[in-house]
Amino acid sequence: MARPALELTPKRAEIADAALRIIETRGIAALTTSALAGELGVSSGAPFRHFANRDEILEAVVLRVEELILGTFPLETIPPLDRIQALLQARAKVVGGHRGIGRLMFSEQFAMALPEAAAARLRAVVARTQAFLLEALLEAQHEGIIRTDLPPKSLLTVVFGLLMHLVYTRAAGHGRVDDASETCATLLAILQPLPAA
Numbered sequence: 001m002a003r004p005a006l007e008l009t010p011k012r013a014e015i016a017d018a019a020l021r022i023i024e025t026r027g028i029a030a031l032t033t034s035a036l037a038g039e040l041g042v043s044s045g046a047p048f049r050h051f052a053n054r055d056e057i058l059e060a061v062v063l064r065v066e067e068l069i070l071g072t073f074p075l076e077t078i079p080p081l082d083r084i085q086a087l088l089q090a091r092a093k094v095v096g097g098h099r100g101i102g103r104l105m106f107s108e109q110f111a112m113a114l115p116e117a118a119a120a121r122l123r124a125v126v127a128r129t130q131a132f133l134l135e136a137l138l139e140a141q142h143e144g145i146i147r148t149d150l151p152p153k154s155l156l157t158v159v160f161g162l163l164m165h166l167v168y169t170r171a172a173g174h175g176r177v178d179d180a181s182e183t184c185a186t187l188l189a190i191l192q193p194l195p196a197a
Contacts (some may be wrong), residue, residue: 008063011050015040016064019057020100028103033057055115055148062118065101068094069125073132080140084133085184088163092180095170102171113156133159146191155191162187 006014018039022031033054037044051057066142072090095102111119134156140146146155162183169179 006059006063008060008067009050012060013064015047015050015057016060017098019061019138020064020098023061023103024098024100030161058114059118061104062114062121065104066121066125068075068098068101069129073128076132076135080136080143081145081188082142083136084140084159084187087129087132087179088166088184088187091163092166092170092183095167097135099173102167106168106171129163130156130160133163140191144193145195149194158190161188 006012015036019031019036022035022039026035033047034044034056036047040046047057048136051060071090072087072094074086076083078086105122111122114122134152137146137152137155137159141148141152166180167184
């Protein structure tokens with residue numbers, strides 16, 4: 001019988017945020033139960049009042065990341081280029097405020113340590129992001145507001161690559177507040193329709 005999905009209560013979210021801070025400042029290898037307890041200022045057994053085991057803590061971290069990332073999707077009713085820019089800016093802001101998210105997303109060690117269901121959730125967030133961007137690009141091409149000489153999936157590679165670059169630089173602590181705006185301006189220039197021959 002399948003175990004019910006873990007619910008992200010406020011206390012579990014607090015513990016997940018502490019885990020993300022450890023990942024941000026000390027790396028994934030430092031995410032131990034004693035480090036987590038120290039970050040929270042509690043005894044080493046205290047987190048296990050809210051979780052059955054370490055896997056549940058890791059699941060809560062993924063649920064918290066998913067919650068934060070899904071909150072960056074703008075309304076699908078705004079114009080397509082505005083949606084793309086809003087997503088890039090919101091994602092950069094969230095990762096800049098929670099740099100552990102980016103470190104988690106780019107860490108092979110963490111991916112290997114995750115329970116399979118949690119790893120699948122992270123992959124689903126990436127797939128949803130790509131689908132969101134592709135839909136906006138298709139709509140923009142249909143409206144004639146971006147170039148149509150390249151297939152939408154090729155443009156998606158460029159847009160998603162810029163997004164990943166923003167996330168990576170923010171996670172590494174190298175990004176600046178203005179990076180998202182500059183990246184959006186560059187993206188708009190790349191996507192400009194070609195002049196008529």
